[in-house]
Structures are given as structure tokens and as C-alpha cells.
Amino acid sequence: MTGGTFYLTTPIYYVNATPHLGHAYTTIVGDAMVRWRRLVGDRVWFLTGTDEHGDKIAQAAAAAGIAPDAYADRISAAFRETWARLGITHDDFIRTTEPRHAAVVQKILQALWDAGDIYLGKYGGQYCYGCERFYTEKEIVDGKCPDHQTPLTYIEEENYFFKMSRYQSWLLETIEQQPGLIRPERYRNEILGFLREPLQDLSISRPRTRLEWGIPLPFDDKYVTYVWFDALINYVSALGGPGEVQFDTFWPHVQHLIGKDILKPHAVYWPCMLKAAGLPIFTRLNVHGYWRIGGGKMSKSVGNVVEALALTEKYGNDAFRYFVMREMVFGLDADFSEEAFVGRLNADLANDLGNLAARASTLLVSFAGGVVPAAPASAELAGDLAAAFGTMLQDVHAAMDEFAFQRALAAIWEFVGAVNRYVDASQPWALAKRPAERARLEAVLYNLAQALHGLGIVLAPFVPDAAGKIRSALGETGEPRLTGTPWGELLGGARVEKIAALFPRVEDRKPSAAAALPAATGGARITIDEFARIDLRVAQVLAVEAVPKSKKLLKLRVSLGTEERTVLAGIAEHYAPADLVGKKVVVVANLQPARLMGIESQGMVLAGSTEAGLGVLTLDRDLPPGAKVK
Ligand code: MSP
Numbered sequence: 001m002t003g004g005t006f007y008l009t010t011p012i013y014y015v016n017a018t019p020h021l022g023h024a025y026t027t028i029v030g031d032a033m034v035r036w037r038r039l040v041g042d043r044v045w046f047l048t049g050t051d052e053h054g055d056k057i058a059q060a061a062a063a064a065g066i067a068p069d070a071y072a073d074r075i076s077a078a079f080r081e082t083w084a085r086l087g088i089t090h091d092d093f094i095r096t097t098e099p100r101h102a103a104v105v106q107k108i109l110q111a112l113w114d115a116g117d118i119y120l121g122k123y124g125g126q127y128c129y130g131c132e133r134f135y136t137e138k139e140i141v142d143g144k145c146p147d148h149q150t151p152l153t154y155i156e157e158e159n160y161f162f163k164m165s166r167y168q169s170w171l172l173e174t175i176e177q178q179p180g181l182i183r184p185e186r187y188r189n190e191i192l193g194f195l196r197e198p199l200q201d202l203s204i205s206r207p208r209t210r211l212e213w214g215i216p217l218p219f220d221d222k223y224v225t226y227v228w229f230d231a232l233i234n235y236v237s238a239l240g241g242p243g244e245v246q247f248d249t250f251w252p253h254v255q256h257l258i259g260k261d262i263l264k265p266h267a268v269y270w271p272c273m274l275k276a277a278g279l280p281i282f283t284r285l286n287v288h289g290y291w292r293i294g295g296g297k298m299s300k301s302v303g304n305v306v307e308a309l310a311l312t313e314k315y316g317n318d319a320f321r322y323f324v325m326r327e328m329v330f331g332l333d334a335d336f337s338e339e340a341f342v343g344r345l346n347a348d349l350a351n352d353l354g355n356l357a358a359r360a361s362t363l364l365v366s367f368a369g370g371v372v373p374a375a376p377a378s379a380e381l382a383g384d385l386a387a388a389f390g391t392m393l394q395d396v397h398a399a400m401d402e403f404a405f406q407r408a409l410a411a412i413w414e415f416v417g418a419v420n421r422y423v424d425a426s427q428p429w430a431l432a433k434r435p436a437e438r439a440r441l442e443a444v445l446y447n448l449a450q451a452l453h454g455l456g457i458v459l460a461p462f463v464p465d466a467a468g469k470i471r472s473a474l475g476e477t478g479e480p481r482l483t484g485t486p487w488g489e490l491l492g493g494a495r496v497e498k499i500a501a502l503f504p505r506v507e508d509r510k511p512s513a514a515a516a517l518p519a520a521t522g523g524a525r526i527t528i529d530e531f532a533r534i535d536l537r538v539a540q541v542l543a544v545e546a547v548p549k550s551k552k553l554l555k556l557r558v559s560l561g562t563e564e565r566t567v568l569a570g571i572a573e574h575y576a577p578a579d580l581v582g583k584k585v586v587v588v589a590n591l592q593p594a595r596l597m598g599i600e601s602q603g604m605v606l607a608g609s610t611e612a613g614l615g616v617l618t619l620d621r622d623l624p625p626g627a628k629v630k
Contacts, residue, residue, distance in 0.1 A: 457486050
């Protein structure tokens with residue numbers, strides 16, 4: 001896989017509406033994919049851009065009261081700005097109104113005309129302006145466009161046609177012989193089904209009397225090119241076209257990334273066009289599903305648009321990237337909701353990853369002076385984290401080969417969970433108290449440092465900002481690289497800094513359950529002796545983690561000086577685990593132990609709460625753990 005060449009394209013987006021969640025999803029997963037391929041050492045080219053010709057754009061410009069070119073400039077710029085804000089690392093951004101594009105479109109049209117693949121014919125049919133296409137009787141639903149549910153218009157006109165029917169059996173055979181050409185499988189099957197019916201020739205022109213806004217046909221300037229015939233060629237024109245070095249380098253490795261809405265033009269028209277032009281077809285077409293909102297279809301033509309911008313600004317680019325990649329199974333539809341987003345942000349990012357980074361780096365700073373210990377001498381001390389890391393890496397490679405972003409992230413989070421469990425099981429804070437266990441402690445800390453180093457690399461394609469923070473806490477600057485396994489790359493002696501709050505928790509503003517309790521001031525009075533029966537102690541928080549399946553509970557490991565306890569606290573909706581590590585709090589030390597969610601709690605953390613929030617009691621000056629509170 002390393003040292004390969006990879007050319008990835010997104011659809012070029014129509015400029016009749018500003019960027020939204022759907023466009024952002026495709027572009028983000030494309031970005032994660034190319035970051036991954038750069039990470040493993042491939043030579044990469046990533047293309048995106050805007051589709052600016054056709055009825056749809058001309059109509060939108062007219063509605064906005066400006067010329068189509070000025071309109072296209074404005075919206076195309078909005079796409080570029082959005083991608084810059086989202087940290088998208090495309091290598092080129094093509095606009096179909098650029099001369100470099102028009103030149104290649106005209107060249108290909110001329111070649112097809114010369115080869116007899118284009119003819120002038122008459123066509124009459126039901127046309128949808130929204131879709132920019134004619135509909136066959138079979139496709140029409142209740143006399144309306146099946147996509148827009150708007151009435152169709154009967155249009156009859158003389159047009160140029162591409163002899164697509166000529167390529168039907170070739171295309172069918174090609175797709176049958178290459179099982180991986182269109183993926184996931186369901187979309188391949190859809191196209192194979194479609195190709196079992198006779199394939200019609202494709203109308204590839206529009207008379208200028210009806211539409212001016214397009215690229216003129218080189219052999220008849222009374223016509224402009226049909227927008228799909230124009231648009232698809234962007235993937236070739238952006239590389240300069242056949243004969244250019246860029247084209248020769250990247251075209252043999254091209255993979256397209258699209259949503260399921262534009263499967264047919266990509267899986268049928270496009271390979272036929274390429275074949276007719278004598279060019280190799282794409283190596284793979286990767287098709288993803290649609291985001292729905294509240295169970296309904298989400299698209300700019302139907303309304304109900306989510307501004308990608310607003311969501312990323314509210315929660316940060318990394319959280320947005322993580323959510324959309326983790327939530328959608330590539331190829332299937334998924335539901336978007338802010339609630340699910342915040343749920344994942346708090347659970348996976350703030351708790352699991354953020355907590356791990358904070359506790360591992362804090363342990364390295366507290367018990368190894370912020371210096372990575374030397375590699376453990378014995379395999380027994382090395383533990384099995386290295387193996388878990390290796391498995392994760394293999395899984396991520398396999399998942400990314402299939403554009404299965406959700407599986408790649410699940411594998412990484414499996415490892416994050418394993419490291420969190422490793423910290424709990426190895427208890428470095430306890431080892432630190434026993435000089436005889438120094439070698440074991442150093443082995444644990446070494447492993448934690450390797451885990452952080454590995455995560456800083458493998459997370460880079462998915463959550464680049466957070467991954468960068470992890471790497472910079474380890475003193476790693478420059479571009480991350482994944483060659484072989486990173487495990488063991490971080491050498492003993494390297495410096496480590498604390499990583500605080502990688503992902504701040506998003507607080508739930510609902511009133512806490514505690515607020516429903518009666519105010520303490522109204523209760524019966526107690527004597528000083530009764531109060532003295534409560535053994536309150538200062539406790540230092542050593543480690544904190546979420547309790548699986550509980551929204552409220554955090555599990556704290558605390559030191560009371562002479563002993564350590566596990567204490568459960570119902571504060572998960574108010575604190576991220578990382579916020580508490582290292583803090584000195586007050587616990588009720590002589591409380592009857594209680595089991596909650598299968599965990600024994602050996603005490604209680606004191607906290608004050610009102611409707612507005614909750615605050616854990618801490619000290620305003622330093623006292624040793626175990627100090628009595630009276
Ligand atoms: N201009 C054509 C594509 C030409 S490519 C040669 C076009 N543009 S579009 O602006 O409508 O973008 C469609 C693409 O945006 C989809 O294929 C998909 O990548 C993305 N999405 C738009 N809405 C979407 C969802 N609701 N969900 C997921 N992605 C969707 O079609």
C-alpha cells in the first residue's frame with residue numbers, strides 16, 4: 001500500500017446553493033481518506049470544485065437578480081471558504097467556468113464527433129428543470145418528477161446525442177468482471193440491474209435559444225453542452241487532460257467519491273464517455289448514502305438544509321468530522337441529530353479519548369518527571385498493549401481500503417478503551433508508592449507514552465487538530481508518517497507535557513436531578529456529635545473514567561494518603577473525567593459501601609448543586625490527601 005499513487009475526486013458541487021452538511025460530509029470523508037493515504041506514504045492528488053453551468057444555475061442567478069458568472073463566483077467562493085474553514089486539504093479546486101476546463105471538454109466533444117459517436121437527433125419528452133434531465137414514462141410518479149415532486153414540462157427539440165447504447169454490453173461486462181469497481185456492492189447491483197434494460201443514447205446538448213449558460217459545442221455553436229457531459233469531464237480537465245504529466249501520473253489511479261444521488265451519471269454515462277474518448281475508466285467508484293434529518297430527506301432542493309458551517313463552529317471541526325464519520329455506515333443512509341452529535345462528543349471524544357490523553361500524560365508527568373522511560377527490558381513487563389495496537393492498525397488499514405470510516409474509528413476506539421483499561425488494571429499510582437515496583441511502573445509509563453504516540457499518528461486523518469495536540473505534547477513537530485508500526489518509535493528520554501481537555505465536554509443545560517431535592521436548610525437540626533460521626537477526608541483524584549451505560553456516573557480512583565478507594569459520583573453530566581484528575585476533593589470516608597452499575601463505591605464525593613449547575617468541593621489551599629475535614 002505504501003509508496004502508491006492515489007487520485008481522489010469529490011463531486012463538483014452545484015453553485016445554486018451554499019455548502020451544507022451533505023457536501024461537507026463527502027468532502028470531509030474525502031479529506032480523511034487522502035490524509036490517510038498521505039500518512040501511509042502515497043503520492044496523493046485530491047480534487048474538489050464547483051459545477052457552474054446549466055439551467056439550474058442560470059435560474060438561480062436570475063432569481064438572485066445577477067448575471068450567472070457573478071452568481072457562480074459568489075457561491076464558488078463560499079465553497080472554497082467553507083473548505084478552508086474545515087481544514088480540507090484538497091490539492092486543486094476546479095470550476096467548470098475556467099478556460100482550462102472548457103478547452104478539455106471541447107477537445108473530447110470534437111474527438112467523439114470525429115469518431116462518429118455523436119449525432120443530431122430529435123427528442124421530445126418530459127423534462128425536469130431541477131434535475132436538468134428528461135424523465136421516461138416509467139420513471140414519472142403521478143405526472144411529477146420523482147425527485148422534486150414538481151410538475152414536468154414537455155419539451156421537444158433537436159439535439160446532439162452521444163451513442164451511449166453502443167457501449168452497453170462493454171459496460172455490463174466491465175462491471176461484472178470487476179467486482180470492486182463500484183462499491184459498496186449494493187450500488188454495483190443497482191447498476192447491473194439498470195444495465196439489463198436497453199440503454200438509451202444520451203442527449204448531450206441544449207439549444208442556445210433555451211440556454212446560453214454553458215460550453216458551446218465545438219462543431220455547432222448554436223448549442224451548449226449538457227451540464228452532466230460538461231461536469232463529469234472536470235475529473236480529467238483538472239489534470240490538464242491526456243498528454244499532460246499530471247494526467248499521466250494520476251489518472252491511472254483515479255477513484256471517485258460520490259453520494260448515491262449521482263450514481264447513474266458516474267456509473268453509466270461517465271465510463272461510456274471515457275471509453276468513447278479512448279481513456280481508461282476510474283479504478284473505483286465509492287458511493288455513500290444520504291444524511292436524513294428527523295427521518296426525512298435532506299437536500300437543498302427540498303429545503304431543510306443544515307449549515308455545515310454553523311455546526312462546525314459550534315462544536316469544532318474535529319468533533320464534526322468524528323461524528324459524521326463514526327455515525328454513518330459508508331454506503332447507507334444515516335440520521336443527523338444534534339443530540340446524537342453531542343452524545344458522541346461527550347462519550348467518545350471528551351470521555352474516552354480526552355480522558356485517556358489527560359490521564360496518560362498526567363501520569364507520565366507525575367511519576368516519570370515528564371520523560372519517557374526506556375523500553376522495558378522484559379517482554380512480560382511490556383504487556384499486551386503493543387499487540388492491541390498492532391491489531392487496531394491492521395483493522396484501520398483494512399477499513400480504509402473499503403472507505404469504511406466508521407469501522408476504522410471503531411477499531412481506534414477499541415484500542416482507546418484497551419489503554420484506559422490497562423491504566424486501571426496496572427494502577428501506576430499504586431506502583432509509584434512501592435520502590436520495588438519501579439521497573440513495572442516504568443514499563444507501564446513507557447507503554448502509555450507509546451500509546452499516545454501511536455494515537456497521535458493514527459488519529460491524524462480523522463481528528464487532525466486533536467492528533468496534532470497529542471503529538472506536540474510529545475514534542476513531535478512536522479508531518480506525521482505511518483510506516484510500519486509506530487509502537488516503539490518514541491524513544492526513552494523524550495519529553496512529555498500534560499494534555500489538558502482535548503475535547504471540552506458539552507454541558508447539558510437541563511436542570512440536574514439534585515435540583516429537585518428539597519433545600520438542605522429546611523431540614524431538622526443535628527448535634528455536633530452527630531456531625532462528628534461523618535468522617536470527611538481530603539482525597540486526591542488519581543484517575544477518572546466514565547461508567548459504561550451510565551449517563552450520570554463517573555468512577556473516580558482517589559488516594560486518602562494511606563489507602564486508595566474507588567468512589568462513584570453522579571457528576572458525569574457536569575465534569576469531563578480529565579477535569580478532575582489531580583484535583584483534591586472532599587469525600588465521606590466512612591459511608592457504607594454501595595454497589596452501583598456493578599461497581600462498588602467506597603465513599604462519596606461532596607458537591608454543591610443548584611438548578612444552574614454542580615460544583616465539586618475542592619480546597620483553596622493545599623493539604624495532603626487523607627487530611628480530616630471538620
Ligand atoms: N453538480 C453535481 C455533481 C457533478 S459531479 C461531476 C451535483 N452537485 S450537488 O451540489 O447536488 O452535490 C451532490 C453531492 O453532494 C452528493 O452526491 C453528495 O456527495 C453530496 N450530498 C448532497 N446532499 C447530501 C445528503 N443529504 N447526504 C449526503 N450527501 C449529500 O450533484
